[in-house]
Amino acid sequence: MSGAPVLSVRNLSRTYVTGGGVVRALDGVCLDVAAGELVGIFGPSGSGKSTFLMLAGLLENPTSGEVWLTGERVSHPGADLDALRETRRAGIGFVFQKANLIPFLSAVENVALSLEIADVHPADARAHALRLLAALDLAHRADSLPAKLSGGEQQRVAVARALANAPPLILADEPTAALDGARGRQVMEIFRRIAVDHGAAVVVITHDPRAIDLFDRIVHFEDGRMRTDHGADNDPAGRHRGMAAP
Numbered sequence: 001m002s003g004a005p006v007l008s009v010r011n012l013s014r015t016y017v018t019g020g021g022v023v024r025a026l027d028g029v030c031l032d033v034a035a036g037e038l039v040g041i042f043g044p045s046g047s048g049k050s051t052f053l054m055l056a057g058l059l060e061n062p063t064s065g066e067v068w069l070t071g072e073r074v075s076h077p078g079a080d081l082d083a084l085r086e087t088r089r090a091g092i093g094f095v096f097q098k099a100n101l102i103p104f105l106s107a108v109e110n111v112a113l114s115l116e117i118a119d120v121h122p123a124d125a126r127a128h129a130l131r132l133l134a135a136l137d138l139a140h141r142a143d144s145l146p147a148k149l150s151g152g153e154q155q156r157v158a159v160a161r162a163l164a165n166a167p168p169l170i171l172a173d174e175p176t177a178a179l180d181g182a183r184g185r186q187v188m189e190i191f192r193r194i195a196v197d198h199g200a201a202v203v204v205i206t207h208d209p210r211a212i213d214l215f216d217r218i219v220h221f222e223d224g225r226m227r228t229d230h231g232a233d234n235d236p237a238g239r240h241r242g243m244a245a246p
Contacts, residue, residue: 004071005032006168006201007056012065014051025051027224028065033203035168038195038214041205043221049205050173052221056203057092057171058084070168089118093162093200095172099154101146107157108133108142114164132160136190152183159190163198170194170202177208185211 014026026048033039043049054060056067058075067075069091074084101110108129115125133142136156146154155175162170172191176184188204188211195202195216204215212218220228 004068005034006070007031007033007203008068009052009056010066010068012052012055012062012067014055014060015063024224026055026062029221029224029226031219031226031229033169033201035201036195036199037216038192038202038204039217039219040212040215041203041219041221042207042209047221048224049221051224053171053173053203053205057094058088089114090165091167091169093165093167093170095155095158095162095170095175097174097177099146099151099158101154101157101161103146106143106145107138107149107153107160110146110157111160111164114161118165129160129164132163133157136160150183151179152186155179155183155187156190159187159194163194166198168200170200172202172204172206174206174208175204176206176211181210184208188214 009029009031012026012029013024016023016025029048029052041049041052051060055062055075058067058069058081061075061077061079061081064077066073069087074087101107102113105113108126111129111132112122112125115128116122120128130139130142133139136159138153138156138160141149141153146157149157158175170191175191176187179187191202191204192214194200217229217231219226
């Protein structure tokens with residue numbers, strides 16, 4: 001890995017106090033993700049995957065440990081999350097299980113909005129949004145409202161929106177869970193292209209083993225800890241291929 005990793009989490013832990021006591025949702029996780037790398041995070045429900053995304057995405061502070069983004073320490077137990085809003089906007093693109101598109105905006109308007117919020121001129125924002133949609137084979141759907149798009153098309157619009165500000169890091173949480181096999185594979189191939197063509201570090205949290213061959217590395221979480229970290233071509237005994245998709 002040359003230079004500083006795009007994402008580096010160091011001894012990351014997160015505990016929550018509940019009526020039943022203290023729950024350790026994440027326990028001492030260390031992980032580096034380089035530019036151009038696609039990493040899949042697998043594990044059962046409650047294993048800490050989504051908590052990891054919240055911390056890595058600067059949406060919550062860790063109880064202990066640090067998050068570094070492009071060589072800069074950005075999150076730790078005392079970090080001001082409001083002050084990190086600009087870092088999140090410029091440095092991280094998010095894709096979730098639901099596309100969460102604004103229903104009264106067209107596909108191109110949904111993508112362009114994040115650029116306009118960043119003070120890009122509306123005409124320039126629309127032109128860039130159109131280029132992103134064309135790259136994802138959605139040029140013909142640019143003026144369609146979300147209700148007129150299929151589930152796979154909505155997810156591709158969400159991916160274009162995540163790419164709009166050219167962030168160095170893309171975080172995706174179960175992006176194919178609501179899609180059938182063919183559409184899920186298509187979305188995962190887009191993440192592969194983002195890593196290779198755009199040089200972004202891409203982390204996908206998933207239960208879905210159908211596109212496991214596209215990952216550079218597979219990380220397995222269990223009970224809040226990172227149990228394994230290995231190349232997709234070294235998947236022991238097809239461990240993840242045997243997992244049931246949701």
